[in-house]
Amino acid sequence: LQLEAISEEEYIRFVRKHFSKNQKEIPKELVSKVYHLFEGHTWYIQNIFNELFSLTNENEVCISELAKEAIENKIDSYKPLFQSTLSLLPERQKEILYAIAKEGKAIAITSGAFIKKHGLLSQSSVQTAVKQLLDKEIITFENNVYQVYDRFFGLWLINLYGTGWKW
Numbered sequence: 001l002q003l004e005a006i007s008e009e010e011y012i013r014f015v016r017k018h019f020s021k022n023q024k025e026i027p028k029e030l031v032s033k034v035y036h037l038f039e040g041h042t043w044y045i046q047n048i049f050n051e052l053f054s055l056t057n058e059n060e061v062c063i064s065e066l067a068k069e070a071i072e073n074k075i076d077s078y079k080p081l082f083q084s085t086l087s088l089l090p091e092r093q094k095e096i097l098y099a100i101a102k103e104g105k106a107i108a109i110t111s112g113a114f115i116k117k118h119g120l121l122s123q124s125s126v127q128t129a130v131k132q133l134l135d136k137e138i139i140t141f142e143n144n145v146y147q148v149y150d151r152f153f154g155l156w157l158i159n160l161y162g163t164g165w166k167w
Helices: 008-021 028-037 042-055 064-077 079-087 091-103 112-117 123-135 151-161
Strands: 139-142 145-148
Touching (some): 008 028, 028 042, 042 064, 064 151, 079 151, 091 123, 091 145, 112 123, 123 139
Antiparallel strands (some): 139 145
């Protein structure tokens, strides 16, 4: 059974209502920004808004910097798990995982341009590593796009091996 994402407008109403009931405020734009960062995935969104609710005091407005802090806190809380996952992967799988994480949404990963851009070994090594990462459910492939399955893991990898995730 495939569940579709809850609409952005419904999330905005839901989150703002719960903040308001507790004498807290959160701007629509901030709810929207978190929604889009996690592409409507409820589990991630609920995690972040739960954290934001706790970080926002009564009679205060939740601000963007607080949301970035909440996301960083959540990512940091999973750091031991992420480190353990990485330590179990062979080097070739790590390399393609880093490349996919840096791209966010990677396409044409066996192309010469992608391989060169990310300093990967060869098309066949990429294909082998990708198959193994897909089997382990560390990455996904939908609509011709590869991405890290766990969005928090993907953000952690970008912080670790990329330029940092954009807020």
